[in-house]
Amino acid sequence: MARSANGQSAQRKSSTRGRSGGNSSRQSQQPRRSRGADDAGVIPVLARAVREVEGAAERGKVGPTNRTKFQVIALLMREERAKAKADTTITDAERAEILKRLDGVATILAKTAARDTSLIQLLAEQTAVTDAARKLRRDMLMASGVELSPDELIIVKDPVAAAPVAERQVVPQSVIARQLSNPFLAPDFSQPVRSKPVTHRLANWELLDPLFRAFEYGSGGNVASMELPEPSAVDRRVPEGLELFHHQAEFVASARDGHRTYLLADEPGLGKTAQALLAAQVTNSYPLLVVVPSVVKMNWAREVERWTPKRSATVIHGSGENLDAFADVVIVNYDVLDRHIGWLRTLGFKGMVVDEAHFIKNRESQRSKYVLDLAKSILTRSPRALMIALTGTPLINTIEDFRAIWQFLGWIDGDKPTSMLMERLEENGLTPADFGFFAEARQTVIDMGIVRRKKIDVASNLPSKRIADMPVELDDEVGRSIREAETALQKRLLERYRRAVSLSRTEHERSDLVRMVAHAELDESKASKTGDNVFTMVRKIGQAKSVLAADYTAQLARSVGKVVFFAKHIDVMDTAEEVLAKRGLKTVSIRGDQTADFRQSQVDAFNNDPEVSVVVASLTAAGVGLNLQAASNVVLAELSWTSAEQTQAIDRVHRIGQSEPVTAWRIIASQTIDAKIAELIDSKAGLAARALDGDDSEVQAEASVQLEALIQLLEDALDEE
Structure with missing residues (x-):
């Protein structure tokens, strides 16, 4: 019956195209998706692909290829669901059949994500779609018989060098004046460029994943902070009226002793800005580039004047009309990097500081590409440049948040360690297969320049901090509507759960099915702009509490x-x-x-x-x-x-x-x-505490708070049945 209905739908579409007079432009903008039979169109391609990923998850090995396939299946499933809901040329029965088949794919997708929870991050809205994913999407659509437009057929790579849009680039007059006054940058001979080390034991090992796991599992109760020297009177020297804490002076002493790359991850409030500026002063790392969130760039200019009053600072606003290109410290916010990255590469910076460095955790975002591109150009010219990543929260969702920061610091290059890190790993005499590798590898990376201090340890005179919850009752009409929306959401989750039970081919634990259903609901909520879901409910609650x-x-x-x-x-x-x-x-x-x-x-x-x-x-x-x-x-x-x-x-x-x-x-x-x-x-x-602070409590699954909230809602509904 479904096949007959779908066949009639295809005939209606064909006659409609005939009446349109062959408008090729419209056809190219809205390519036809075939739904003529159960074994034709996009859905069967998705079903086969999702079974392949499911099989890999069952074998416990979801590699890069299947991870990409998982993401593309989810993207195409969203597209097909949206098209089915918006398609006015099909009947309600046809639409229901399509959505039912898509739900089957979604169930397998969610079950796979329940087996390997690291896949869940691929479904986040901010997750980048790589060239490999775009190519696979194209190939899957072509395999389904879909007519693609020329733009969809050609996959254009997005290299960092081509990322800035040419017409947005500006060169302020002050920069031109500096370039004319000194048209040739003096070469930096402070340290010869290292040749690639000859590796033996580690030549054929994949090392980044073991290094990340070394932080996630191998802390052994040790805080992730490099050993710092005892500061001298020189390291404590600050302008009159200011005081430097001992932990801040230790950092300055380390830079004066010759260390040059740091992930300064002190807890918020321990004076990281002052440490970075004083480190630049004792190493004479000028001109210094400072990349910051817009909200703090004026504060950074004040801090330069406060801690290093003999140094000048300039802040880039808009097109840089009031910029002083001769200043010692150039401060720019992430949002305008695209307009200035061209000339910033030419200024000959001897150091770079990235404030709130967790902002660059997504390496595929444009701002991360600009930051990493600038860092690479600085390190290429000046291998001894002072590079500091500042963040009190380097890990937010996953241990992979380290990746972009390590690349900024020159410790890794894409998916492999640089020669600097590789040499130190070679010196350990261990491979990932050897006992003790994780603890040694973790300490090796820490010694590259991770500095992490907690308030309780270095600022014992800082007053206490506590969080107190103030419950409020929402007993008005808005409160009632919120509770009704929450009840409706629970009912929808229950219906999804019962459908998952009926579609499941094998026995599953209740917890696995609950997670699958919650994930499917979250995925649909992120794709939807309307209706009651976990996001709209939380916003309504905020409005009601205001x-x-x-x-x-x-x-x-x-x-x-x-x-x-x-x-x-x-x-x-x-x-x-x-x-x-x-x-x-x-x-x-x-x-x-x-x-x-x-x-x-x-x-x-x-x-x-x-x-x-x-x-x-x-x-x-x-x-x-x-x-x-x-x-x-x-x-x-x-x-x-x-x-x-x-x-x-x-x-x-x-x-x-x-x-x-x-x-x-x-x-x-x-x-x-x-x-x-x-x-x-x-x-x-607990993630940052485990990776950085020596906490060896059990590792929690990397699941979002949104997902866990939905799981609790469904669990409560099931318990009440």
Whole structure:
């Protein structure tokens, strides 16, 4: 019956094309997908491919080829689902049949991801689609008989060198003046370029995966921090009125002794900016390039003046009209790198600092490509350049977050160690097959320049920090609608679960099926822009809490003084500012769409103006780099999806210079998914602790908080049956 209906649908499409007069342009823009029979079209190709990936997962070996295949299957499945829902030329029965077959593919896909949870990250929205994935997508569509447009047939590689768009490139007049004054960059003979070492034991070993696993599994209780020298009086020398902590002076001493590459991963609030600037000063690494988030670039200019007053700094805004290309320190934010990367390569930098280096964790993103391209050009010309990656949260979701940072530092090149790291690994005398390799390899990478100190160890005089949850009841109409939406979501998950049970060919543990169903729901939620799902529900909860959170903030401000109010969404921030204004409190705001100068003026007003009681700040725009220690109380009106983002926000207040105990008040909507998310955030804080801080507790599966929240919803629904 389904075949007959699909055949009629194909005939209707054919007659429609005949009436259109052969409009080839329209056909090329909307290529026809054949659905004439169960063994024709895209879905059978997807079904065969997903079985191949499933088989690899069952054998415990999902290699790069099958990982790419997994991602392409998911992408095509989303496309086919969207087309089926939007296709007005098919009947409801035909549409239901197509969606049912796609659900079968989705079930196998989810089951495979449950076997190998590392596959889940390939489904994230920010995950890049590689050239190999684009080529495989093309080949699978061609195998299904789909007519592709010329643009789809040709896969154009995207090399870093070609990434900047030519018409966006600018060369400020100040740069031209510097180039004319010194048209030839002096060669750097401080260290000869190393030849590739002759390797014996490790020549044919794949090393990056063992190195990553060495951090994930081989800590042995040891903190990931290189040994630093005892600082001398020279290393402690700072401008009058400033004080350098012992841990900061140790870092400066290491740079003065000759070390040049660092992942400075001190916990937020321990003065990483000062350490980087003083290291540049003692090594004379000028001109110095500093790449930062937009929110902190003006603060970096101030810190240059504060810690190294004899050095000049310039900040690149827009097209660089007011740039001083003769300055010692050039500060640029990630967002405008595409306009300036051309001339930045020519300035002869002797050092480079990347602040909030976890911003470049996705190597396929354009900003990561620009940063890595600049780093490579600097290291090619000056092998002894000072390279520092600053981040208090180097690991957020997976141990792979290290990859781009290590590449920036010149420790790895793509998928293999560079000669510098390879030489040190050779000196260990071990291979990945030898007992003790993981501990030795981990220490080798640490000695390349990982520096990690915790507040409790190096700043014992820093006041305490605690997180306190404030449950609130959403008992109005909005609250009822949120609970109804959550109930509807649970019912949808139950229906998916029952369908998965009926489609399953073999017996599965309940937990495996629950994870498969939750993953399928999450995948569809990310692809959908409408309807009730976990993302829209969390946003509605934030909106519903906004007035209550603002009221509590007003009470705090009147009783304890200045307060930092954090939210994720603009409408929540708008509501909070309106409520606080009605309560007679003066506020300032930090948002993503502000200019750097205006944002800095808001920070200054909050820290220095006694009339300003509250700063209403965006979690993403103000959650990194800023100093808001005029307050000791933080209100988190909306929850983040990661423990790292929450910690970063709180540490805008809990940092060196803070004299009061810090309390972060999380506003939690009780009896909703909000409470589950809060619990999950607290339980997912272990990856960095294990990889960097010597914590040898059991490794948790790399699953997102969104996925785990859906799993809990479904588990609760099943328990109630």
